[in-house]
Amino acid sequence: MADTLDDLEHVMGPDFGFGYDDKLGDPNVKPKVPPPPRELPQERTPESLVITFPEQQQFLEWLSVQLVAVKPSTNLDNPFANFSSSVAENRTYTCKEDPRTASRMLLNGLVPGTKYIARLVVNNPSGTVNGKPSEVLLTPPVAPEAPKVKAVMTKFDAQLHFTFPALGQNLTRLIVQCVEEGDGVVAFEDHERVIEAFVPSPQIATECVVERLRPGTRFIARLVCTNEAGMALGSVTEPVITHPRAHQLVEDVTRRTSTQVVFRFDDHGQSLTVLRMLCVRGKGKDFSNATAVDIPNPQTTTRCIVTKLEPNVLYSFRLYAENESGGQMGPICQVRTIEYSPELNDKSGWLYEMPDMSGRKTLGRRLSLRKTRPKRAFYVLDAKLLTWYDEPEGKELGFMHLGKVAEIAHEAGTSEFVMHLKTGKQRHFNVESVDPNVTSEALCTSWVGSLRGAIEGRPSATMSRQDSTTSGGGRSSRNGTTAPAPAASTTSPATATASQPAPPAADSSAPNESSSLPAQEVFEEEDDESFGF
Structure with a gap:
């Protein structure tokens, strides 16, 4: 010793x-319990974290860091109770520097958007000591890939439908950003142009719909995901074009004739490849077999003329717009062409001579109406002679010399204007107009003035030529019959709503109402698109 x-x-x-x-x-003294490590937020990435801790200043053989992934089943009071490095999300890192003086470590190879808890483990000849657990550490999300996108068109707006895999990553917010294609990714920096849609349940969501987009426009999009550790901007999609929207047709009623109608519509200003006019007879809802004509210059055209129609026929029109993503039909516009009526002499047109029902009462009156029909004829006023025919160039049915007329008057009713010509017996002529530019009262006044002028031997100046020769079908009167107005000249077209069959359209040899109107000159000056069905 x-x-x-x-x-x-x-x-x-x-x-x-x-x-x-x-x-x-002292190597014979067991190491002290290390304090919990802390994270450096400014140096975190989706796959790595940097932690710091104080220098140990004790005898150590090695120092390591253990990371345990936090799961719903993890006990936060003792997260390392069942720690095993064989679990895929768990990690163990050994310090390669001097364990006594080391104060920071880089932990890489982590899973983006995952929560971890870290602790230090120290060792010397006297034993191994586990440090205190840190607070929950979270890695930022990784930038998502570009979602798949599909253009969708609803009744109300153009949409883009996005699909993507569930991102997880403990996301607290997921946004789909859309912007019109222009400068590429730089366009997302103009926040006023960016359209954003927030995705509910961002960790498990797999789709999103962005609404109220501009029709027929190219867009690019990307995902933006955020959790408590940071934000990531996803990859940008390829440009995708939204479905087009066909605009509402607006008819120019002042140019309606027996064979043509004129439509105006807003400039589409979209990436259109096809703009088509569809037409069916009657109150059409099914346009699968519609007559179709393509409109030139679909992106800039704002008006067109539809020709080669039949007189006094109800048509349904609508636009069809198409681009790379698909096609869309516009709202329906219904138009009835006016009754064909050649302009002859002073005045001419379609009238109905109403039967005298003043002496019929109650049930007998109604029964008599079933047997008695208004007499439809084409009237021509030439000087003092009023002649009527079964058709414009048909058989003469009768005539009346206005010199024998004792009285001319007109009465205003709730739904009709009746003109009386009294000779030996009273004759009733039902006169109406559905032209929005000429009232029924003004039209009837014109006829009365013309008849009086013929009787007195002077020309009629009650109305202008355009207003006094308005044509149109009648609307239902009080006694259930239909009463059309005198047919129009081509300078003032009107809707014809008479329920009786229309006279046959004039052939090439018959007089055409468009011959008196320099329509071709007017339309060429305005650069209208004209086509026929």
């Missing part, structure tokens, strides 16, 4: 007992 400390040091060595180096620490 050694008698002195110097002998003991010589026998056992300088590190035995209290014979250790103070700077290195």
